[in-house]
Amino acid sequence: MYHYDEYDQTMVDERVAQFRDQTERFLAGKLGEEEFQQLRLRNGLYIQRLAPMLRIAVPYGMLSSTQLRKLAHITRTYDRGYCHFTTRQNVQLNWPMLEEVPDILQELASVQMHAIQTSGSCIRNVTSDQFAGVSPDEVSDPRPWCELIRQWSTFHPEFNWLPRKFKIAVTGADRDRAAIQVHDIGIRLFKKDDELRFEILAGGGLGRTPVLATTIREDLEASHLLTYLEAILRVYNRYGRRDNKYKARIKILVRAMSPEIFTEKVEEEWASLKDGPGTITEAEIARVSGFFSSPNYDSIADTLPTINQLADSSSAYGSWLAQNVSSHKQPGYCIVTLAIKGTGHAPGDVTDEQLELIAELADRYSFGEVRVTHEQNVTLADVPQHKLKALWNELQQARLASPNLGLLTDIICCPGGDYCSLANAKSIPVANAIQREFSELKELRDIGPLDVNISGCMNACGHHHVGNIGILGVDKKGEEFYQVSIGGSGYEDASLGKILGPSFARSEIPHVIRKIADLHISERKNDENFIDTYRRIGIEPYKKVVYANE
Numbered sequence: 001m002y003h004y005d006e007y008d009q010t011m012v013d014e015r016v017a018q019f020r021d022q023t024e025r026f027l028a029g030k031l032g033e034e035e036f037q038q039l040r041l042r043n044g045l046y047i048q049r050l051a052p053m054l055r056i057a058v059p060y061g062m063l064s065s066t067q068l069r070k071l072a073h074i075t076r077t078y079d080r081g082y083c084h085f086t087t088r089q090n091v092q093l094n095w096p097m098l099e100e101v102p103d104i105l106q107e108l109a110s111v112q113m114h115a116i117q118t119s120g121s122c123i124r125n126v127t128s129d130q131f132a133g134v135s136p137d138e139v140s141d142p143r144p145w146c147e148l149i150r151q152w153s154t155f156h157p158e159f160n161w162l163p164r165k166f167k168i169a170v171t172g173a174d175r176d177r178a179a180i181q182v183h184d185i186g187i188r189l190f191k192k193d194d195e196l197r198f199e200i201l202a203g204g205g206l207g208r209t210p211v212l213a214t215t216i217r218e219d220l221e222a223s224h225l226l227t228y229l230e231a232i233l234r235v236y237n238r239y240g241r242r243d244n245k246y247k248a249r250i251k252i253l254v255r256a257m258s259p260e261i262f263t264e265k266v267e268e269e270w271a272s273l274k275d276g277p278g279t280i281t282e283a284e285i286a287r288v289s290g291f292f293s294s295p296n297y298d299s300i301a302d303t304l305p306t307i308n309q310l311a312d313s314s315s316a317y318g319s320w321l322a323q324n325v326s327s328h329k330q331p332g333y334c335i336v337t338l339a340i341k342g343t344g345h346a347p348g349d350v351t352d353e354q355l356e357l358i359a360e361l362a363d364r365y366s367f368g369e370v371r372v373t374h375e376q377n378v379t380l381a382d383v384p385q386h387k388l389k390a391l392w393n394e395l396q397q398a399r400l401a402s403p404n405l406g407l408l409t410d411i412i413c414c415p416g417g418d419y420c421s422l423a424n425a426k427s428i429p430v431a432n433a434i435q436r437e438f439s440e441l442k443e444l445r446d447i448g449p450l451d452v453n454i455s456g457c458m459n460a461c462g463h464h465h466v467g468n469i470g471i472l473g474v475d476k477k478g479e480e481f482y483q484v485s486i487g488g489s490g491y492e493d494a495s496l497g498k499i500l501g502p503s504f505a506r507s508e509i510p511h512v513i514r515k516i517a518d519l520h521i522s523e524r525k526n527d528e529n530f531i532d533t534y535r536r537i538g539i540e541p542y543k544k545v546v547y548a549n550e
Helices: 006-027 033-041 065-078 098-109 143-153 222-239 250-257 259-271 282-292 316-324 352-365 385-397 428-437 441-447 506-523 530-537 540-546
Strands: 045-047 052-056 062-064 082-085 091-093 168-171 185-192 195-202 214-221 325-327 333-338 349-351 369-372 378-384 452-455 469-476 479-486
Touching: 006 033, 006 098, 033 045, 052 098, 062 065, 065 082, 065 091, 065 098, 065 352, 065 369, 143 168, 143 222, 143 282, 185 222, 195 222, 214 222, 214 259, 222 250, 222 259, 222 282, 250 259, 316 325, 316 333, 316 385, 316 441, 333 385, 349 352, 352 369, 352 378, 352 385, 378 385, 428 452, 428 506, 441 506, 469 506, 479 506, 506 530, 506 540, 530 540
Parallel strands: 168 185, 452 469
Antiparallel strands: 045 052, 052 091, 062 369, 082 091, 082 349, 185 195, 195 214, 325 333, 333 378, 369 378, 469 479
């Protein structure tokens, strides 16, 4: 993973000192609320429903065991003993005290972490595939390109005050595990005549107006990535609306102009940037790529049984292998994802003790490194196959071996009304109620892969629009209700879900999901996944069964 040089460390240390001074002046009444708001936002600090919230950057989801242990210490010392993994591979603290935030940032800086540009109208944390560098279906490792974008975008003077927040995702595999079609810019790596190229998408996003991104450049040479991104940002910065924050995202601009006109303006802008100082040299690509070289894998004979051969679903261990363990490009190694969403736990929440345990497991089983997934889980990317059973035993003892990855109870969920001042309704109790309703593993496996996403408001932090089943909290005359949609997908076959009909009370949601799941089982053909059944039969049968008694 990337390691700071002297410049990086100095930059982050100076930023901590600046924010400490700004915070002290604000607390002393020497800095106004409005002025301090923009300063704190650029350092990841929000004021939420009950307490401040600090969002910590985890570039492309990668964390070292040292950083995990520091996060454990921070949550124990400055928070309430847990943190929250977000759908953008970041970490959030929900209960820090304002006067202690500079101390937290200083602690983070000591392990090469920060909260810079995790909020505000700027380029946010760059996200990617949690299997980057190790997946057999990968064309090329996207992490060096994520790092180049991170370095280019951090403190970029021209893009520090955009019309609205801006999010970039990069994928390098056949399977899109980075949801590039619902980002302001999505980047897909591919090869042409054995040379690396990029497909560039723009104008995606969820929230109040969900839109799937449009391809604006089908084939871009690798050396031109940053200049082309700069052209897109310049067009957005120039033409994006600043008079209405609900119409300020690039997705609105692309739709208003039309993708064709937007692309023309980007190409015109790029003409003045192409081959200029922003062109990426071979030497720079090699330098950054060097931070993401493969670890020192052991030579393991390629004669071991495959994961499919080992995965006997009749046993607990076999179920875990089948659901939570994936193939690795290196013979004798596997990718293991810890599904941390057991029944009764808030999706995405991890305690200080769990963080320390995961750090220990990363050291012993995966070269001291983990990845945070945008599904709010944790991945150990380099586990020797012959150590899987030992790892599973430890996870079992720690209650981190739930074999529900990708199943109905592996719910993506924002913090909702329990914490967020923007939320219309609570999200976590709904997730917990669904998990209780579907607590039997046999039933979950029978239903098959099914993504459930829950958001507490239209900002869609839980990505409900692209859930196979999406749940949105809404306010109905001062009471919390929930709107249900179905048919969404955030992968390479991306689609936006369609609303079933009138919203439901919280107590009704588990029963609604039960009706939807039962209909899927009765209507599917040849073990179809939920999304395939839905696309074949359409929304009407689901409407009929859900509202049958009304």
